[in-house]
Amino acid sequence: MFNHDANKQQTSQQSPVPSRPETPKKLKIDSPMFQPASPLKSTASLARDAPVFVPKTQQSSMVALAPEFKPGQDFIGGADSATSFAASSVPAPEFTQQMSQMSMDPSQVYSAPPDNMNPYANPSASMYYQPSMQPYQPLQYHLYAAQPPHRSDLLPYQRTIHGFFLSDNIREELQRKSAATLQTIGDLNLPRSVHVYHSLVPLDTKREKDTRVFGYPSWVYKAFSGTTGKTYALRRIEGFRLVKEQAIGLIEQWRRVTNASIVTVHEAFTTKAFGDNSIVFAYDFHPLSTTLYDTHFGPSPRYVAKYEGQAAVPEKVIWSYITQITSALRTIHAAGLAARCIDPTKILMTSKMRIRLNCLGIVDVLAYDTGGTLEEWQQDDLLQLGRLIVSIACGSPLAANDFPSAVDFISRHYSVELKDIIVYLISKPSPTKTISEIVTLIADHTIQDFNSALHFNDNIEAALARELENGRIARLLTKLGFINERPEYDHDPQWSETGDRYLIKLFRDYVFHQVDEQGNPVVDMAHVLSCLNKLDVGSDEKVMLVSRDEQSCLVLSYREIKSCIEVAFSQLSKKR
Template identity: 40%
Template sequence: MAQLDQSENTGVPSEVDSYHSLFPLEPVPPPNRLQKTSNFSYITSCYKAVNSKDDLPYCLRRIHALVFSYDFHAGAETMFSRHFNDPAADSYFTKRKWGQHEPPPPRQHAGLLPESLIWAYIVQLSSALRTIHTAGLACRVMDPSKILITGKTRLRVNCVGVFDVLTFDNSQTNHVTLMPQYQQADLISLGKVVLALACNSLAGIQRENLQKAMELVSINYSSDLKNLILYLLTEQSRLRSVNDIMPMIGARFYTQLDASQMRNDVIEEDLAKEVQNGRLFRLLAKLGTINERPEFQKDHTWSETGDRYLLKLFRDHLFHQVTDAGTPWIDLSHIVSCLNKLDAGVPEKISLVSRDEKSVLVVTYSDLKRCFDSTFQELQQAAAGPL
């Protein structure tokens, strides 16, 4: 894990409450160049830190004198950095100089995002808003700079709840009276994010560019996407709900559901492999505590006698075999197969040859497992000490 040189970064504390090993996730500006962010109107900074209670990494967002803790996702990037970090993408919306003609609207093959990707984002963001709104709360940070992307298309909304803390008014008796207004603002913000994705430019959501942006959407995307954007951006007399856009999503929801299920299958398969890897690692770790132990209870020959000698020969059978020409014979499938048989204690017989090749011991894997379990238990009892 990356470590910070405290001598060169005196402005970063070594510890904050129960968090330590702070590392900036954003460039730390000099003290004379601190600027307020456009989202929160406060000077903010972001760090990765380790919690001393569970030894897990977290993301710390510092806003003035407040510190907010969030889950840390390694390798995540913001929607802004992935899709809106190219100034050339704004060329269609920039004002043309005198005498220049209106540039033609770009096509999907000329840099615009695939519609399937935009709908994948819509399903996830609307699902997040639905969860928040159902709880009687509001997101208030639906912005490309606060939407994290992990992997290819997985979205997470960051900094949720920050505005609730920064704008808390203790003198107000009913704090939920403004919540419907905030929820309507969430829908408008979602519409702006979708429009920016369709235009592949944040310039498209500026008021003076809305007409050109909607023309671009009409040319390159389906009417469902256009209608969804118009519905989200158009203020209406009645209160709108995020559930209202479900008919516009339609059967595309099942596409995202299938993709999610397929991803779960892949993750479960990988997890099953790691479970097996962990089981084999524990076997090797236990075997390593037994083999070649210099001394045990003042007995210097402990690892070379009795059951321990059998385990030493088994270790040589695993890792130190050679070919007829005397060269090392390395076969990972042999190592994995033998460890699995040891763990299961199968009755299959195995020939263990001493290093001087003067003796051959024929034992079963069940015998080796008995020796292995009893020897490691003996070490554990000695480590625990007398009760």
């Protein structure tokens, strides 16, 4: 603990909460349910031979055909959705061949490494965007010093060491996401590159080929772009042949849709790199994300009822989901589009209580020219949202099939307001049933969710303010590293040992090379941070610098030392 000047000012403002509009009163539980026909019912009959489509804005980098990758038979799980909306845990296969004994012949069937080296073979791991693991030493998160107990006896200008750094939870989460983004798995039976993307890593955790949502088997890969260098998630629709080039042009409309609750799509292209006719959609990559299905209906659900017959999911969580999805649908409908894919297996949870609609635009391309109007599709979005909320509230993906029983359960365990909004969403379509009306009905809960988001933003901003200290200190250490012990500058081997540079060297010894009475090194982070902070602000406080032979003793202020560093660094950085 050390003294450090810190002026803190806190302001708080409470937003007025408008009165909630009245929920329609004429709704009845036994109102007829709207059941639209599947938009992909007749899509397969339109598939014909067509040339490979590649976007004109980028140069294709096709490679030779590779054998078909079949996660269901060889390496990992396949589709990320459950068959018939009710996935079950599939035990991982027993792997008997070690990594060192695997054949590199691509024509042979790939045998995966043991479970401890292959996270995709672990049935308990329900990550959707799961990091690939390699047999190397992982980050030792437990070696960080734990947060000490809170102290109430600190003066206003005093801070602890942990006050300068991110909290352990935030730092570990960011480090895990960074590691998951960069990790790869080699020697897979996958193409070396697809279009402009390379280093593909499979992200699916289930082996069955699910065709319920899109009508075609789909796979998900993490890949790096060779043009931008960024990481993307590639959604591959297997066995689809593009009939009309105008269909893939719809992705251009989706690219302009921007919302915090949407996974942005960047492009779509057809390819034969997987050994068949496939269409691939490139989306933003969110590491360590899980699907809403795995969160609530997977092998290890996040919310579990304490007693049988009770509701497992808190109501505020459900309202948060409704608010975020409604925000996304409002943006989508305002752009003249429809989501058409509000399915728990296609909704990502990227962080705590943070969800995003995924796979948008795929149904529009696959079901191009299959009939239907925009108004019908937008009404179907509201119906799908209602069925999703019923499933989450009742804790079963099939709860919406028995709607009267589901409403009875919701009436007994949740508020009347939640029941009314669900009944309104699943009721028969009408001209007044729009996403704007839904936004009006949930106004109170939108304000509450917005207030929670502001509190979270304040916490993140406070954590970021701590890192400002680290950034200043890092710049100072960088300058000291450039100057101290420099072998030669401007043909002068003694440049770093003479003049002002000698004072900087003595200050470096004062900060980092002190010893106690027994000659043991003094490792005191508080002393280092205190000295560097005083140096950064140019304090007038005096400090005594002693030479290594103890024959010279200089008394200088931090302001004078800072001036010496600036002059020396300007000499190194000046242009010749």
